[in-house]
Amino acid sequence: MPFLKPSKVSLKRILQGNPPKPIGLTEYGHLLRLVGLREADSKEENERTILKLNEGIIQMHAIERLDTSFIKEPFRTLNHAINAESLPSLPDQEPWNVFQNAKKRDGQYFAVYSKLKDDSSNESPNKQ
Known part of the structure; x- marks a missing residue:
């Protein structure tokens, strides 16, 4: 891969420079x-x-220098396979729509919000 060869404008040199050198117009054009x-x-x-x-x-290089030795499991992944059959299909989306279902249940947040909304609509526009 020619863009990984050491050269003035290679991607490898740009990303792995230590300290990182700022990207100029030439390097930017190369990346594009x-x-x-x-x-x-x-x-x-x-x-x-x-x-x-x-x-x-610069942030990427700073993150790479952080001491992460105290993290026992830095990357957690799913430990079980996903059954594609259990994922919702388009007509079956309603149980998965959290916000719409919360409004239907009229939970505490939505009840308070709707009460505030009703109270503000009852005020007259001339009242200060």
Whole structure:
């Protein structure tokens, strides 16, 4: 893969630089070609994107330097297989719609919210 070879604008050098070097317009153009995107029409938009990329790379390097030795299980995954048959189909979505079902049950949050809404609608517009 040519973009991983050590060169001035390689992805590997950009992401693994120690300390990380800021991405410039040349590196940004290289990354855009790498992922198949076009540059933005305005120079300001490109500069904002480059700034965000540089901030993200700096944060990534900071996270890599954190001491995580105290974490016993850093990545938890599902320990059981998912049965695709048990997932809801389109006509069967209603039991899975949490907010709609909570409104139907008229739980405490929704009861208080609806009471506040009713009280505010009873006030006259001239009342201060």
